Amino acid sequence: MSQPVILASGSSIRRDLLERAGLEFEVLPAKVDEEAIRNALEAENAAPDEIADALAAFKAQRVAEKRPEALVIGCDQVLAHRGKILAKPATIDDARAQLRALRGGRHQLMSAVVIYDDLQPLWRHVGTVTLTMRPFSDTYLTEYLERNWNSIRHAVGAYKLEEEGVRLFSAIEGDYFDVLGLSLLPLLTFLTTRGVLKA
């Protein structure tokens, strides 16, 4: 009777957040070539929030094509610095260069959610968190990279806030859940308005 809800993401933290909130849903990760889409959008000078939104929408759409009767939730998070998106560091020298560029300044984490219904986008939201890195020394940076490279080699921005990476920062401002990569409160509010969750 009630419309099924599908999370089109393989992220365990997003699944956790929604499960803990008591939402009933299936998980069906979307297979899209994120890098190709990102590169194409960047070539068209799309802004970081537009890219995050487009990636979330692509993922929702891909799963909606298989399950048009469901509400499909697509998600994405990007790191934006001076209007550009940062990629994962390929080498430890890449990571050093990224962190030197971010050092002493602000950057943003942008979390996008798009919901598809009957093959159409029904609702979308982008939440932005602003992070300020402290002016750490080159000596500290070298030691940080040596201690953490194995863990941060797949992390955009070359840090994990739940590890030593937090010591790179002096301030984090924004919605609590946007740091985690899912705008949980706007999403739950929408699902409540829609009648999926009890008001």
Add this chain to the structure above:
Amino acid sequence: MSQPVILASGSSIRRDLLERAGLEFEVLPAKVDEEAIRNALEAENAAPDEIADALAAFKAQRVAEKRPEALVIGCDQVLAHRGKILAKPATIDDARAQLRALRGGRHQLMSAVVIYDDLQPLWRHVGTVTLTMRPFSDTYLTEYLERNWNSIRHAVGAYKLEEEGVRLFSAIEGDYFDVLGLSLLPLLTFLTTRGVLKA
């Protein structure tokens, strides 16, 4: 050679946050009669942030008396609503009354940290997060309490943000770590300035 650091708190989440950040420290939970101190301060019309700060200071001081040579970190978190502190709900009817009072409005979580050195307070900080509850229905409230009472009976405000309690909210504004009960970034910044952590 270097000054020992002691966390005067038994909270596993605070210990986790500091361990993950790579700080070296001992844990020595302070034994203080929190309820008696809180009641005494409320009787003197102390503001919620003053009460959180005083409780954090009492805990740091108590451990500093045993270990005056160490840097001792005391912590506390209170829930403030209209200038008053909320206690844990004693019964399910208490919980219902608390949530009805908070419903549709804003309240604050205040996280205090005080560091003692040589029996004196050396540094202190209070971080405030503002939370907005949505205007949920009485029917939802009843079902929420039935489903969650066993888990929230020891939770101030009768909710846990990491469980269904998040569905009571429409917005959470403030520092990410203050939601978790420890102003991690100001604390790490102080420890870096002090030379405990490398700059």
